Amino acid sequence: MSFLGYRRPNDAVGVRNHIGIISTTVCATDLALWISQRVHGTAPFLHSQGCCQTKPDLETVTRTLISLGCNPNLAGVLVVGLGCESIVADEVANGIARSGKPVAKILAQKLGGIMGALAEGVRIAQDMVSKASQIKREEFPDSELVIGVKCGASDTTSGLVSNPVAGATFDLLLDQGGTCVFGETTEFMGAEHILARRAATPEIAQRIIKSVADIEQRVNAMGCDMRGGQPAGGNIRGGLSTIEEKSLGAIVKSGTRTINGFYEYGERVDGKGLFIVDSPGREPEILTALAAAGVQVILFSTGLGAPQGFPFVPIIKLTGNPNTYQGLSDYIDIFIDIENSTIVQAGQELYQEALRVASGKQTKAEIINYGCFPNILTVGPII
C-alpha cells in the first residue's frame, strides 16, 4: 500500500506542507502567533519556555525546537525570537537548516520592535508559503509512514477497545517496515516489566525501567499520593482505580512488536521500527515530543473525549465509548463499534484511515484548528 506525501531535501517524507512559525521563547509568542494569523499556510509552535531556566532545561528546549523544525510536515521554518532570551535563535535556525529545508530567523529587538518584526516576518513567511505551495504530493510506500500514538482522557474503554485497536495498527505498520513512536512513561508505571520484555536489547530494557523509576522518584519527592493527577479524576470516575490499572491498559496501544530504541524528550528518532520517547502523559508535552520525534500522523485514543490537535501534525481521535462519540462528534474522528467488529478488523480500518489522512484528508481537530497551545516539558525551576 502507499500514500501521497511531500519529499523533503533530506529525503524525509512529509504529509502536510506548512511553513512553521517557531517561537524561541515566551516573549516572542504573541509575535509568532500574529505572523501565523496573517499568513495562510503557516503553522505556529507557541510555548512558555526558553528563558530564565537552568541549563539542562534550556538544552531540552533548544533540542526540542530544532527537532520540531526538522519535522517533515514543515516545508520551511521561520524562527521568531525577541533577542535577549536564553535560547539562541541562530542555534535553533542552524540546527533546523541542517535538514536542508529553507529556514529564516527574525529578532524583534533587531527589527524596531514588534510591529517591525511583524512586517518582516509576514513578508518572509509569505514568500516561503508561495514556494512551498509549488511542491507536489508524490506516491510513497507505507514503509515511509511514521505514526505516533497517545491516549488521553482515558476510561475503561480505552484499555479494552481503542488502545488495543491503535496497537493493532502499530503492528500492521511495523510489519510493513514502517515506524511507530509512543511515550507517556508515567503511564508505564506498574507495567514497565511487560514493556522491558519487548526491548530489543538489555540496554533499552534498562532505560525503560529507569525512566519509570525516575518519574516515580520525582512524584514521590512531592510527598503526596499522585492519585488525582495520575490517574486523573476523570479516569477514576471512568472506572480506573490505580495508576497500575491505567498503565496496563495504556501500554496496549504500542502493539506487540519489539521495541527498537528509547529516546530522550525532544530527540528525533533515527531509523525504522518501534521507538519510545521519554515523556509525561499530559497532552501539550507528549504531543510535542511525538512531533519532535518526527511523526507525520498521531493516533489519539480517548475514552472520555480529549480534544487536542497539534499545529502541524494531524491527529486522528478514536474512541470505543459510544456515549463519547455521540456527545463529542465535533472532535472525535472514529468510533470503534466493538460489538460489530474485532480488534484486528478495527486496526485494519484505522490503518487505512491513517493512510488517507497522510494523503491529505483533514482530521476534525485540523479543520477547527484546535490545539494551538502545546508546550515543552521542562523539569527544573523557573529562575
Add this chain to the structure above:
Amino acid sequence: MKQKVVVLNSRDNVATALVSLRAGDILELEAGGETRTVKLTGDVPFGHKFSLFEIEPDSPVIKYGEVIGLATAMINTGDYVHIHNLVSARGRGDLKGGKG
C-alpha cells in the same frame, strides 16, 4: 446478546462491567479456569470492576493478569471494587519509604 462483563485474564480476581450492573444481578462467567456464578452485592457502573473471589486486606487485586493494587479492606465475592477498597502501590510519596 450484548456481553455484560469481561474477565481479561484467567488469573484475574476482578471482572469489568461492560454495561451498568445492579446489586443482586447474577452473572455467569469464566474465571480462574472454571465457570463461576457471581451475585453482585452493590451497583457497578459501566467500565467499573467487581470481585470474582474473596480478596483479603493487603492482598493483590489482579486485572490483565497483573497486580493493579492492594485491597484496603476485606473484599467479598461480588463486591464493587474501586478506590474505596483498592489502593495503588506506586507513586506513593505520601507513604514514608514508599516505592521509588
